[in-house]
Amino acid sequence: MKTKENIKDRVKGSAREAKGKVKEVAGRAMKDRNLEGRGKAEKYAGKAQRKVGEVEKVFDA
Numbered sequence: 001m002k003t004k005e006n007i008k009d010r011v012k013g014s015a016r017e018a019k020g021k022v023k024e025v026a027g028r029a030m031k032d033r034n035l036e037g038r039g040k041a042e043k044y045a046g047k048a049q050r051k052v053g054e055v056e057k058v059f060d061a
Helices: 002-029 033-060
Strands: none
Touching (some): 002 033
């Protein structure tokens, strides 16, 4: 069922986005540019995954 996959993508994407934001802020606080960069990358990957779930939902309807 596609609907479950859409929800799964949106939830996983949101969680990944939040995890990335935490890493980004922690990296900035510790002045660790590497951690900050990895956090940003993970945040944007999560945002993309969440958007995929949203787009799939539109085409599923």
